[in-house]
Amino acid sequence: MNKQMTATEVVASLEDGMTIGIGGWGPRRKPMALVREILRSDLKDLTIVAYGGADVGMLCAAGKVKKVVFAFVSLDFIPLEPYFRQARQSGSIEVMEIDEGMMLLGLRAAAWGLPYIPTEVGLGTDVINRNPDIKVIDSPYDDKEWVAMPALKLDASLIHADRADNRGVCQIAGPDHYLDDWFARAAQKTYVSCDELVETSFFHDPAQARLVHWERSQTTGVVHIPGGAHPSSCTPLYGFDVPHFKAYTGSAKEESGFQGYLDKYLGGSEDEYQQNVGGLDAIRAIELPTY
Amino acid sequence: MTAATDYTLAELCIVAASKAFENDGEVLATGIGVIPRLAASLAMKTINPDMMMTDSEAWMLSEPNPLGKRGDDFVPACESWMGFSRIFDNVWSGKRHAMLGPTQIDKFGQTNTSALGGTYEAPKVMMLGARGFPGNSISHPNSFFVPAHNTRVFMDGECDFVSSIGYNPARLPKGHSLDDVDIRLIVSDLCVMDFRGPDHQIRLVSLHPGVSLEQVQESTGYPVHVEGDVPVTAAPTQTQLDIIAALDPHNQRAYQIKDNPPGVRTAADFA
Numbered sequence: 001m002n003k004q005m006t007a008t009e010v011v012a013s014l015e016d017g018m019t020i021g022i023g024g025w026g027p028r029r030k031p032m033a034l035v036r037e038i039l040r041s042d043l044k045d046l047t048i049v050a051y052g053g054a055d056v057g058m059l060c061a062a063g064k065v066k067k068v069v070f071a072f073v074s075l076d077f078i079p080l081e082p083y084f085r086q087a088r089q090s091g092s093i094e095v096m097e098i099d100e101g102m103m104l105l106g107l108r109a110a111a112w113g114l115p116y117i118p119t120e121v122g123l124g125t126d127v128i129n130r131n132p133d134i135k136v137i138d139s140p141y142d143d144k145e146w147v148a149m150p151a152l153k154l155d156a157s158l159i160h161a162d163r164a165d166n167r168g169v170c171q172i173a174g175p176d177h178y179l180d181d182w183f184a185r186a187a188q189k190t191y192v193s194c195d196e197l198v199e200t201s202f203f204h205d206p207a208q209a210r211l212v213h214w215e216r217s218q219t220t221g222v223v224h225i226p227g228g229a230h231p232s233s234c235t236p237l238y239g240f241d242v243p244h245f246k247a248y249t250g251s252a253k254e255e256s257g258f259q260g261y262l263d264k265y266l267g268g269s270e271d272e273y274q275q276n277v278g279g280l281d282a283i284r285a286i287e288l289p290t291y
Numbered sequence: 292m293t294a295a296t297d298y299t300l301a302e303l304c305i306v307a308a309s310k311a312f313e314n315d316g317e318v319l320a321t322g323i324g325v326i327p328r329l330a331a332s333l334a335m336k337t338i339n340p341d342m343m344m345t346d347s348e349a350w351m352l353s354e355p356n357p358l359g360k361r362g363d364d365f366v367p368a369c370e371s372w373m374g375f376s377r378i379f380d381n382v383w384s385g386k387r388h389a390m391l392g393p394t395q396i397d398k399f400g401q402t403n404t405s406a407l408g409g410t411y412e413a414p415k416v417m418m419l420g421a422r423g424f425p426g427n428s429i430s431h432p433n434s435f436f437v438p439a440h441n442t443r444v445f446m447d448g449e450c451d452f453v454s455s456i457g458y459n460p461a462r463l464p465k466g467h468s469l470d471d472v473d474i475r476l477i478v479s480d481l482c483v484m485d486f487r488g489p490d491h492q493i494r495l496v497s498l499h500p501g502v503s504l505e506q507v508q509e510s511t512g513y514p515v516h517v518e519g520d521v522p523v524t525a526a527p528t529q530t531q532l533d534i535i536a537a538l539d540p541h542n543q544r545a546y547q548i549k550d551n552p553p554g555v556r557t558a559a560d561f562a
Contacts (some may be wrong), residue, residue: 024308025375070420071420071421071422071423072420072422073419073420074419074420079418079419080417080418080419084417085416086416088406088414089409089412089413089414089416089417090413091412091413092391097405097420097421098421098425099421099422099423099424099425100379100422100423100426101379101382101383101423101425102425102426102428104376104379116358119383119428120429120464121383121425121426121429121430121452122426122429123425123429123456123464123467124428124429124453124456124457124459124462124463124464124467124472125401125421125424125425125428125453125454125455125462126405126421126452126453126455127421127425127454128454129453130411136464138465139294142466143465143466144464144467145464145465145466152519174349175348175349175350175372175374176349176374176375177349177374177376178374178375178376179376181376182376184491217432259544267354290359290360290361291346291347291348291356
């Protein structure tokens with residue numbers, strides 16, 4: 001089965017009002033080329049579930065978002081995401097603010113077909129008080145109350161991987177696959193952009209197969225987009241683009257705002273975008289971050 | 292070990308904060324930010340060699356990494372994989388102690404990392420979000436570092452958004468006891484505190500050199516419990532300063548507290 005698609009085909013398969021999970025973490029290994037394709041589309045009213053970075057900020061700024069399910073939205077080295085802030089502070093989006101681990105449990109519940117997973121995480125805090133949809137329940141086994149973290153069922157997930165074959169075997173070769181396996185499992189459809197498209201035989205080496213974190217049956221489509229995580233990182237291939245993120249956050253303080261950022265960088269296609277940011281070789285040359 | 296006489300306030304805070312981890316044994320210490328990370332690293336190198344630590348990315352280390360750029364020949368002392376998904380397994384096991392810097396800490400020890408002012412639907416200032424604070428606070432011990440001790444951080448009333456559970460009877464979950472919450476040390480630029488006063492009231496543990504009791508109380512939006520003569524925060528030893536310098540070769544610690552004041556301050560430093 002050949003699952004290769006274009007970014008345009010992926011976005012054409014998404015619908016207004018869908019709940020979409022986005023893999024990665026803050027400024028790290030985000031499927032930004034797929035996010036940019038959404039920015040070029042007329043898709044709207046999305047609910048986004050993510051360990052958020054500029055993916056969430058850009059979709060908010062472009063008016064694509066109805067609701068964000070989040071524990072944080074941050075670029076890490078720039079702690080506050082400027083366009084997510086604007087969206088929150090103007091009251092233009094709904095939110096479901098939860099703990100980082102609650103998000104993992106919600107994705108697991110969806111992946112496992114459970115209505116909820118009990119946890120003590122969230123008790124005594126405003127992630128419960130501010131979320132009437134998250135219930136606190138009694139346990140049949142003890143006298144304590146527990147948070148019933150509901151399944152975060154996703155219509156689709158977008159993920160960026162280092163490499164994939166055209167059947168949907170996806171490899172994340174960097175040191176952390178974050179919660180991407182759960183995003184893949186929690187979604188009805190999972191679309192994966194990859195820096196390198198490889199032959200299936202590439203995975204015959206057990207050391208390579210060991211870095212595959214979900215089965216190909218969880219992958220709906222594969223899009224070959226070298227550099228597709230830019231400006232986020234795709235360790236070990238390239239780091240995140242610090243000057244670009246600074247320009248992006250800086251644009252929020254300028255009169256032209258996000259439209260100015262889009263006019264300067266987005267382009268009509270990923271090829272145009274990459275030309276606008278200095279080309280694929282420049283992306284691949286970005287130094288890896290030091291923590 | 293003789294105390295040094297020439298040290299910065301940042302170094303004093305690192306040493307004071309390192310003591311939070313002294314009796315932890317084999318737990319993962321997570322210090323977010325330069326001073327907490329150096330404090331945890333110093334503790335691992337001195338008073339708690341059993342401590343566990345990550346590289347802030349995806350590996351557990353048997354030796355803390357120095358901060359900032361390291362030479363091309365640097366080899367981190369990895370001992371296991373520890374990606375973010377596995378961190379939650381560790382958090383929920385309770386074998387972790389985090390030291391973090393929330394924006395608000397109220398009289399209950401509840402903290403806020405999410406939003407200030409306005410309404411929840413449209414806050415005046417949106418910050419990070421709840422992050423891992425809800426889970427950390429109910430699962431394992433937590434300590435705080437506050438680089439600017441004032442009544443905006445230690446504020447009157449309850450946090451605008453409660454990210455972490457504290458000693459608030461009104462929010463105590465059914466079947467739980469306030470003693471389930473374990474807030475350890477709060478190290479600020481003025482003093483060291485904990486929540487071991489009567490009924491989990493915040494309590495002064497030590498005053499940094501040159502800081503008065505009145506100054507701490509004026510800078511805290513609720514009463515601070517004081518027992519007897521409050522000691523002065525112990526000065527770093529030269530050995531501790533040498534270890535800190537080796538862990539922080541680019542001197543990032545000099546940029547963590549405004550104007551990088553000396554460890555021993557006089558009235559002029561507070562003018």
